[in-house]
Amino acid sequence: MTIADPRSTTPVGAPSRSLPPAAVETAPPGTWRGRPVSGWRAWLVTVDHKRIGLMYGTAALAFFVIGGVEALLIRAQLAGPDGRVLSADLYNQMFTMHATSMIFLFAMPMAAAFGNYLVPLQIGARDVAFPRLNAFSFWCFLFGALVTNSSWILGGAADGGWFMYAPNSSVTFSPSHGIDLWAIGLQITGIASLTGAINLIVTVLNMRTKGMTIMRMPTLTWMTMVTQFILLFAIPVITVALFLLTFQRTFGARFFDVEAGADPLLWQHLFWIFGHPEVYILILPAFGIVSEVLPVFSRKPLFGYPFVVLSGAAIGFAGWGVWAHHMFASGVGPVTVAVFSVSSMAIAVPTGVKIVNWTLTMWGGKLSFTTPMLFAAAMIVEFTIGGLSGVTHAVSPSDTQQTDTYYIVAHIHYVLFGGAVLAFFSAFYYWWPKIFGKCLDERLGRWNFWLMIVGMNLTFAPMHIIGLQGQPRRMYVWTEARAGSGVFDLGFWNLVASIGAFVLAAGIAVFFLNVVRTHRRAPRAPRDPWDARTLEWLTESPPAPHNFDVLPEVHHLDEFFHRKYADVGTGSTHDMRRVATADEVIAAEALRPRQPIHLPSPSYWPVLVALMLPVIAFGVIFFVPAAIAGTAGVVICLFGWALEPSVEPTPH
Structure with a gap:
C-alpha cells in the first residue's frame, strides 16, 4: 500500500x-x-525491529525479577546457620534456575533487546535484514524460556546447576523432568540466539547507510556484531551438548556413561567451549554501551576508537581458547593446564586496553555525572575488580584451591553483575528518552544507583572472604561449628551478604518505581537531552x-555530533x-x-512457527505423538510463511 x-x-x-x-x-x-x-x-x-526490541527487553526484565527472587531465597537460606527457608532439594533447584534465569533469560535477551532496537538506527537502516525472522527469534526466546520455567509446576525445576555436569544430570540422580525441560527449553532459546545472530550480522554488513564505513560504526554496533559472530559458532556447540543430554535422559542413550565406555568430561568440554565465549557474549554488549555513554558525558570523543573496536574483536577471537580453565581440577593433565593458564592470562590484555581507553576518555573531559554516567563509571570499577579476581583463576595452583568455593561466586558476580548489569542500567537511563520520549527521573536514578552499588558490594565482596575460608559453593546449609571467629567469621559475612542482597533488591525496586513515575508524570523529553553523538x-x-x-x-x-559542532x-x-x-x-x-x-x-507466521516448538518439546518428554504433530505444524506454518508476500499489494 x-x-x-x-x-x-x-x-x-x-x-x-x-x-x-x-x-x-x-x-x-x-x-x-x-x-x-x-x-x-x-x-x-509486528515485525518492527523497535517493537521486537521492546518485547525482548520487557521479557528479559521479567526474568530478571524472577531470577532476583530466586537469589533472595538463596541468601535468606544462608543468612544464618542451619537455615530452614529451603530444603536441600529445593535449594538445588533454586540456584540452578537462578543462574539460568540471569544468564540465559535476562542478560542474553537484554543484549538482544538493545541490539534489535538500536543497531538499525545507529547504522541508518529502516529495519533489520530479515524482519519476520527477527520476530521468530523473539517468540522462540519467549516460548523456550516458558518451557524452561514450566518445570516449577510440572514436578520440580532442574537441579543440576546451570553447568549440568554429568553424571549428576542423569536420570539416576535427578529423576524428575526438570532437567529435561531445562535442556529442551534452552535448545529453543538457542534457535532464537542463532537466528538473531544471523539477522544482525547481515544487517550490519549489508544495510549501513551511505558513508557508514566499518570504522565509522558506533562502538555498540561493533560490539554487537562481534557478539553475534561468537553466538553464531557457540550456539551449535551447546545445542549438540543439550541434544546429547536429552537423548541420554529421554531415550536411554549413554553418551556420558562411564560403564558404557563414555567419558563424562565430554560434557564439560562441550559445555565450556560454549560457556566461556558465553561470558563475552554477555560482556561485549556492555563494553559497547559504556563506550557510547562515556564520550557523551565526558564531552570528548572516545579515546583510541580503533583500539577499542579491535580489542573487542580480539576478545571475541581469543575467548575460544580459554575454556579449560574451568576444568583445572578435573584431571585434564599438566600440558593442558599450562596452555590454558597462559591463554587465560593473555585474554586479559585486550580487556585491559578497553579499561585504559575508557579512563583516558574521561581524563581531562568535562564530566557530567548524570545517572547513565554514574552507572557507566561504576561498571569500569566493579568489572575491574572482577577481572583482577579472574586473573587468579588463570594460575592453576590458585584456581585448584578456589574452585567450588564462594570465591568463584564472588568473581562471576563482579564480572556479570558489576559488568553487564550495571552497563544495562546505564543504557536504560541513557536511551530511555530515545525509546519512550521521556527522561527517567534523576533523583530516583541516583537512589537506584547508590542502593545497587552499596547492595552489590555488600553482597559479593564478603564472598571473597568466605570463599577463601573454604565455604563451598552449592552448600545449602552451614553450621555454627564452621563459622570461625573474628574477621573471618563465616556467620558474620554470610549475614552481611544476605543483607546486601536485600539492599540490592531495594535499588532495583526504585528503578521500577522510576519507570512507573516517569510514565505517569514526566513531561516529554527534548529531542537531544544528552547532546549525543551517534x-x-x-x-x-x-x-x-x-x-x-x-x-x-x-x-x-559520531556523525550527529559533527552536524552540531x-x-x-x-x-x-x-x-x-x-x-x-x-x-x-x-x-x-x-x-x-x-x-x-x-x-x-x-x-502471524513467526509466532505460529515458534508456538509449535513447545508442542514438540512437551511431546518429546511426555507424549511422542504430540511431538510428531508439532513437527507437522512447523512444516505447515513454514509453507504459509514462505507463500506469504513480504509486502502488502498496492491498490490502484
Missing part, C-alpha cells in the same frame, strides 16, 4: 514532529492484510516505524564550536529529497 503525504514544511528549529515521508510502501501501522489490528494482536504480528538521535523520539524520513549520509565517526581550531589545535541545535539538524534532514520507503508487512 502507498501512503502519500505532503512534504514537511516544519521550520528550522521547530520542536514539533516532522510530517510522514512522501511515500511509504507498506500496510498502515496496525493493519494486517488490510484489516485493522490493534491492542495485543498488533504486538503478535546517528540514532538524528530522528524523532520515539522513532517513526520507518526510522528516518530520509536515510542520512555519514561523513564522520564544527572544528574552528587551527593546525593541530581542536576547538569544537556549536553551529546548530539538534532540532535544526533534524529539520534540515526533513528538507532533503525523499524517496518511497519500503517496509515489511506484519505476519
Whole structure:
C-alpha cells in the first residue's frame, strides 16, 4: 500500500514532529492484510525491529525479577546457620534456575533487546535484514524460556546447576523432568540466539547507510556484531551438548556413561567451549554501551576508537581458547593446564586496553555525572575488580584451591553483575528518552544507583572472604561449628551478604518505581537531552516505524555530533564550536529529497512457527505423538510463511 503525504514544511528549529515521508510502501501501522489490528494482536504480528526490541527487553526484565527472587531465597537460606527457608532439594533447584534465569533469560535477551532496537538506527537502516525472522527469534526466546520455567509446576525445576555436569544430570540422580525441560527449553532459546545472530550480522554488513564505513560504526554496533559472530559458532556447540543430554535422559542413550565406555568430561568440554565465549557474549554488549555513554558525558570523543573496536574483536577471537580453565581440577593433565593458564592470562590484555581507553576518555573531559554516567563509571570499577579476581583463576595452583568455593561466586558476580548489569542500567537511563520520549527521573536514578552499588558490594565482596575460608559453593546449609571467629567469621559475612542482597533488591525496586513515575508524570523529553553523538538521535523520539524520513549520509565517526559542532581550531589545535541545535539538524534532514520507503508487512507466521516448538518439546518428554504433530505444524506454518508476500499489494 502507498501512503502519500505532503512534504514537511516544519521550520528550522521547530520542536514539533516532522510530517510522514512522501511515500511509504507498506500496510498502515496496525493493519494486517488490510484489516485493522490493534491492542495485543498488533504486538503478535509486528515485525518492527523497535517493537521486537521492546518485547525482548520487557521479557528479559521479567526474568530478571524472577531470577532476583530466586537469589533472595538463596541468601535468606544462608543468612544464618542451619537455615530452614529451603530444603536441600529445593535449594538445588533454586540456584540452578537462578543462574539460568540471569544468564540465559535476562542478560542474553537484554543484549538482544538493545541490539534489535538500536543497531538499525545507529547504522541508518529502516529495519533489520530479515524482519519476520527477527520476530521468530523473539517468540522462540519467549516460548523456550516458558518451557524452561514450566518445570516449577510440572514436578520440580532442574537441579543440576546451570553447568549440568554429568553424571549428576542423569536420570539416576535427578529423576524428575526438570532437567529435561531445562535442556529442551534452552535448545529453543538457542534457535532464537542463532537466528538473531544471523539477522544482525547481515544487517550490519549489508544495510549501513551511505558513508557508514566499518570504522565509522558506533562502538555498540561493533560490539554487537562481534557478539553475534561468537553466538553464531557457540550456539551449535551447546545445542549438540543439550541434544546429547536429552537423548541420554529421554531415550536411554549413554553418551556420558562411564560403564558404557563414555567419558563424562565430554560434557564439560562441550559445555565450556560454549560457556566461556558465553561470558563475552554477555560482556561485549556492555563494553559497547559504556563506550557510547562515556564520550557523551565526558564531552570528548572516545579515546583510541580503533583500539577499542579491535580489542573487542580480539576478545571475541581469543575467548575460544580459554575454556579449560574451568576444568583445572578435573584431571585434564599438566600440558593442558599450562596452555590454558597462559591463554587465560593473555585474554586479559585486550580487556585491559578497553579499561585504559575508557579512563583516558574521561581524563581531562568535562564530566557530567548524570545517572547513565554514574552507572557507566561504576561498571569500569566493579568489572575491574572482577577481572583482577579472574586473573587468579588463570594460575592453576590458585584456581585448584578456589574452585567450588564462594570465591568463584564472588568473581562471576563482579564480572556479570558489576559488568553487564550495571552497563544495562546505564543504557536504560541513557536511551530511555530515545525509546519512550521521556527522561527517567534523576533523583530516583541516583537512589537506584547508590542502593545497587552499596547492595552489590555488600553482597559479593564478603564472598571473597568466605570463599577463601573454604565455604563451598552449592552448600545449602552451614553450621555454627564452621563459622570461625573474628574477621573471618563465616556467620558474620554470610549475614552481611544476605543483607546486601536485600539492599540490592531495594535499588532495583526504585528503578521500577522510576519507570512507573516517569510514565505517569514526566513531561516529554527534548529531542537531544544528552547532546549525543551517534546517528540514532538524528530522528524523532520515539522513532517513526520507518526510522528516518530520509536515510542520512555519514561523513564522520559520531556523525550527529559533527552536524552540531564544527572544528574552528587551527593546525593541530581542536576547538569544537556549536553551529546548530539538534532540532535544526533534524529539520534540515526533513528538507532533503525523499524517496518511497519500503517496509515489511506484519505476519502471524513467526509466532505460529515458534508456538509449535513447545508442542514438540512437551511431546518429546511426555507424549511422542504430540511431538510428531508439532513437527507437522512447523512444516505447515513454514509453507504459509514462505507463500506469504513480504509486502502488502498496492491498490490502484
